Amino acid sequence: MIENSLNTINDKNTPSSDSLRVNVSLLDTLMNLAGELVLGRNQLLQGVYSDNSKATDISSQRIDMITTELQEAIMKTRMQPINTVFSKFTRVVKDLCEQLNKSIDIIIEGKDVELDKNILESIKDPLTHLIINSVNHGIEMPDQRVTSGKKSTGKISIKAFHDAGLVNIVISDDGKGIDPQKIAESALSKGFITEDQIIKMSEKQKTEIVFLPGFSSSDKVKDHSYPDIGMDIIAKSIENLGGVIEINSVPGAETVIHIKLPLTLAIIPSQIISLGSERYALPQINLRELLRVPACDVKNRIEKVGNSDVFRLRGELLPLIDLYKILGIEKKYIDTEKGIESPDRRENIADRRSKRHLVINEKDIHEADTSETIPFKNRSNDRRVSESSATNIAVVSAGSFKYGLIVDDLFDSEEIVVKPLGKHLKNCKAFSGATIMGDGKVGLILDISNIAQMADLSELVEERKMAKAIEDTNKVTDKSAILTFKNSESEFFAAPLSMVQRIERIEASDIELVGGAKVMQYRGGALPLYELSQIGNFKELSQDKLQEVIVFKVKDFEVGLMVKPPLDAHEIVVKLDESTFKQTAINGSMIVNGNTVLFVDIQDMAKKLDTERLQGKDLLVNKKTPKSDKTILFAEGSQLIRDEVATFLNEEGFKVVVAEDGFIAWEILKDMSDQIDLVITSLGMPNMDGFQLTKKIKLDPEYSHLSVIALTHDKTNNNVDESDFDYKIKYDLKELTNTISKRLNLI
Amino acid sequence: MTHTLIDNSKDVELSTFYIGDTICGIDILNIQEINKHLEFTSVPHSSDDIKGILNLRGKIVTIFDLGKRLGLNTARIGKNSKNIIVNSGDEHIGFLIDEICDVVKANRNDIEPAPSNMGGVKGKFFKGVLKTEEQLVGILDIDVVLEES
Numbered sequence: 001m002i003e004n005s006l007n008t009i010n011d012k013n014t015p016s017s018d019s020l021r022v023n024v025s026l027l028d029t030l031m032n033l034a035g036e037l038v039l040g041r042n043q044l045l046q047g048v049y050s051d052n053s054k055a056t057d058i059s060s061q062r063i064d065m066i067t068t069e070l071q072e073a074i075m076k077t078r079m080q081p082i083n084t085v086f087s088k089f090t091r092v093v094k095d096l097c098e099q100l101n102k103s104i105d106i107i108i109e110g111k112d113v114e115l116d117k118n119i120l121e122s123i124k125d126p127l128t129h130l131i132i133n134s135v136n137h138g139i140e141m142p143d144q145r146v147t148s149g150k151k152s153t154g155k156i157s158i159k160a161f162h163d164a165g166l167v168n169i170v171i172s173d174d175g176k177g178i179d180p181q182k183i184a185e186s187a188l189s190k191g192f193i194t195e196d197q198i199i200k201m202s203e204k205q206k207t208e209i210v211f212l213p214g215f216s217s218s219d220k221v222k223d224h225s226y227p228d229i230g231m232d233i234i235a236k237s238i239e240n241l242g243g244v245i246e247i248n249s250v251p252g253a254e255t256v257i258h259i260k261l262p263l264t265l266a267i268i269p270s271q272i273i274s275l276g277s278e279r280y281a282l283p284q285i286n287l288r289e290l291l292r293v294p295a296c297d298v299k300n301r302i303e304k305v306g307n308s309d310v311f312r313l314r315g316e317l318l319p320l321i322d323l324y325k326i327l328g329i330e331k332k333y334i335d336t337e338k339g340i341e342s343p344d345r346r347e348n349i350a351d352r353r354s355k356r357h358l359v360i361n362e363k364d365i366h367e368a369d370t371s372e373t374i375p376f377k378n379r380s381n382d383r384r385v386s387e388s389s390a391t392n393i394a395v396v397s398a399g400s401f402k403y404g405l406i407v408d409d410l411f412d413s414e415e416i417v418v419k420p421l422g423k424h425l426k427n428c429k430a431f432s433g434a435t436i437m438g439d440g441k442v443g444l445i446l447d448i449s450n451i452a453q454m455a456d457l458s459e460l461v462e463e464r465k466m467a468k469a470i471e472d473t474n475k476v477t478d479k480s481a482i483l484t485f486k487n488s489e490s491e492f493f494a495a496p497l498s499m500v501q502r503i504e505r506i507e508a509s510d511i512e513l514v515g516g517a518k519v520m521q522y523r524g525g526a527l528p529l530y531e532l533s534q535i536g537n538f539k540e541l542s543q544d545k546l547q548e549v550i551v552f553k554v555k556d557f558e559v560g561l562m563v564k565p566p567l568d569a570h571e572i573v574v575k576l577d578e579s580t581f582k583q584t585a586i587n588g589s590m591i592v593n594g595n596t597v598l599f600v601d602i603q604d605m606a607k608k609l610d611t612e613r614l615q616g617k618d619l620l621v622n623k624k625t626p627k628s629d630k631t632i633l634f635a636e637g638s639q640l641i642r643d644e645v646a647t648f649l650n651e652e653g654f655k656v657v658v659a660e661d662g663f664i665a666w667e668i669l670k671d672m673s674d675q676i677d678l679v680i681t682s683l684g685m686p687n688m689d690g691f692q693l694t695k696k697i698k699l700d701p702e703y704s705h706l707s708v709i710a711l712t713h714d715k716t717n718n719n720v721d722e723s724d725f726d727y728k729i730k731y732d733l734k735e736l737t738n739t740i741s742k743r744l745n746l747i
Numbered sequence: 748m749t750h751t752l753i754d755n756s757k758d759v760e761l762s763t764f765y766i767g768d769t770i771c772g773i774d775i776l777n778i779q780e781i782n783k784h785l786e787f788t789s790v791p792h793s794s795d796d797i798k799g800i801l802n803l804r805g806k807i808v809t810i811f812d813l814g815k816r817l818g819l820n821t822a823r824i825g826k827n828s829k830n831i832i833v834n835s836g837d838e839h840i841g842f843l844i845d846e847i848c849d850v851v852k853a854n855r856n857d858i859e860p861a862p863s864n865m866g867g868v869k870g871k872f873f874k875g876v877l878k879t880e881e882q883l884v885g886i887l888d889i890d891v892v893l894e895e896s
Binding site: 278327328329419420421422423424425427428429430431434436440441442443444 | 786788789790791792793794797800801802805806807808809811836838840893
């Protein structure tokens with residue numbers, strides 16, 4: 001038995017046989033086509049010699065058709081059903097089951113799918129090992145299966161099918177799956193990745209660690225005759241065939257391995273691209289999508305992270321690789337007037353996409369745009385200004401790694417014939433081969449995964465980390481929801497949406513004058529109405545028939561602010577300029593949609609205008625809650641929220657120490673450990689987020705007694721593991737006070 | 748193979764050509780063809796002495812700048828520039844040369860060992876030197892020339 005199984009393994013190692021069985025009828029077709037080709041050639045030659053363009057046309061059309069048919073027929077001779085490989089698996093599984101005392105059914109589908117003989121031979125090895133892995137590591141022992149509520153007999157299914165011009169092979173088992181956490185830990189202990197990386201990885205990315213070279217998570221299964229081969233080697237051999245391998249797993253339930261292979265190695269569909277006058281072929285299997293970024297958008301969508309460019313594609317940051325730079329070709333631009341080529345003066349694609357645009361500053365963009373339209377003489381032919389100045393990006397993927405290649409032009413998709421490069425060009429890693437283009441010139445075929453490596457993957461990983469950090473910062477600030485409104489035609493204001501209770505539109509006649517103050521009826525009481533001219537040097541509100549009133553809630557009181565439409569809610573990055581317009585009840589200014597918008601500090605405004613009532617309230621608060629001996633540490637990335645909450649907590653009678661991020665909070669905590677009574681943290685922060693901070697606090701015996709309240713203002717982010725925190729509350733100041741009081745045993 | 752030719756037969760036929768001012772020769776039996784396709788596709792990251800690649804009836808041929816390869820000046824593409832395509836192992840390799848000259852028949856006995864330096868080219872590249880009435884022809888050892896540096 002063991003001898004038999006060894007033979008099965010050894011079969012793979014025997015050199016591929018040099019003869020091939022071909023159907024006679026197929027051979028006849030080939031012969032027939034060859035005859036046709038000769039006839040076509042004769043016609044073509046005749047047409048050319050006699051200068052008869054019509055005859056040339058007809059014969060070239062004929063040769064075109066014959067060539068296609070010939071290509072297909074010859075391809076067919078190389079095609080063999082995948083069953084030649086699949087049929088062996090039943091035996092492999094059966095042998096292994098007997099040795100390991102497991103019980104497994106194997107289901108094979110799509111036996112008739114045909115693949116190029118070469119691919120078929122090369123795929124035999126990796127596929128067999130995938131099956132062996134499934135049996136060894138995937139399917140559990142029968143008794144284990146029964147305990148976990150599965151049938152005692154495991155199931156491995158192999159399926160082959162055609163999809164999108166590729167052959168797909170799916171191997172799935174209903175075994176114990178792959179635990180991403182376990183993989184990540186194992187990778188960490190072996191030093192493949194760092195702790196920081198793990199935190200940023202998705203479950204799928206963690207699972208894909210198994211593809212890392214040299215990584216093997218499972219204990220080796222000994223005592224049987226089939227060797228264990230790591231997933232990394234399997235993945236590599238699939239990639240060498242021009243294929244793609246993906247792994248999906250539900251821990252405890254199943255593992256699904258999806259392999260996509262080209263039909264043949266000899267002819268591959270490719271996207272033709274160009275750099276300057278040279279054309280290159282980009283294998284379709286690596287291509288995800290093509291993007292054309294118009295010149296006016298380039299600045300907004302291509303950002304600079306460190307020294308490299310990233311592109312914001314549907315919310316994801318895509319690292320960009322400039323093919324010119326990677327291939328070390330001098331960039332040229334063609335002077336359309338003089339028709340001469342000269343070196344491009346730009347040093348990199350981002351030279352006018354400066355670093356400061358990381359933070360969107362609308363005014364800058366406007367200025368830049370206007371300057372662009374001024375026709376500088378020496379700039380008029382610069383390719384960035386002309387229509388063709390759009391940037392073309394080919395989004396490609398190598399394994400699970402995705403990046404954008406910046407190219408000059410995109411041409412057609414063509415089926416290209418792959419030709420190997422000579423041995424003297426073996427060290428040109430950027431190319432996997434060459435092909436002959438329609439005009440007889442040679443084009444090089446780009447090797448997408450090697451190019452990623454040449455761009456220094458580690459650098460890219462670094463970039464991605466940085467990009468991620470930037471994204472995180474954006475996330476923190478992004479979430480500030482504001483309400484914008486006008487006081488007069490040219491005065492724009494904003495207030496935090498969280499303070500807004502209602503927006504009312506009332507008739508001017510509904511406004512009553514009581515004791516010199518304007519009020520309106522609201523929920524059975526009188527709502528004091530103010531306008532912005534009362535708090536600063538702003539225009540008096542014009543009298544209209546209809547009046548917009550924003551009802552703000554300040555502590556337990558409501559105040560109404562009369563404003564002019566349009567009222568609009570935005571979610572924006574709030575970066576306040578706190579110097580130019582800073583004054584009472586105004587926090588600062590910022591450019592929103594091209595207008596300078598002043599941010600109204602509602603609490604300050606209410607305090608200034610509604611002195612009596614609020615002072616009464618303040619007294620009340622102070623009497624009711626003598627909490628002032630308690631100190632709260634508040635970590636929050638967004639300044640707007642930090643100020644707002646800190647002010648609020650102050651007024652509630654707490655001492656507040658603020659920190660801009662988790663790291664600073666931790667430092668403060670260490671310095672003032674005996675004074676801090678409670679920690680409030682937001683979740684998303686730069687450097688150290690709320691989760692990490694909480695973990696640190698909870699793990700340190702000195703601080704573990706502290707209550708940590710997580711404050712989230714992202715209504716969508718509900719998938720937070722609440723067990724980490726004592727409390728998690730949405731951004732609701734009233735609830736926050738209650739929670740704090742409860743935690744500090746003040747009630 | 749060329750060695751055996753020089754050793755065992757009396758006559759050798761050499762195809763001679765100019766690289767700059769130096770006349771070199773290659774055993775004609777090594778030569779596949781001489782052509783004038785000068786539209787190379789340059790290969791980024793390849794070594795300096797590789798001019799590019801060429802489509803030779805469906806085969807990709809690597810073209811060397813022979814002058815540069817031998818440590819002389821870079822070949823300038825002019826009206827007399829040609830490619831000499833030679834067989835090397837199982838592939839074709841091309842040499843870009845400045846000007847092609849005659850085919851010279853030489854007696855084995857007239858071939859002398861190469862000096863350590865000939866017109867600026869290291870002696871190791873030559874199998875020998877042929878003295879004709881007018882000039883010295885260096886006979887290139889293709890295997891050495893194509894050896895990976």
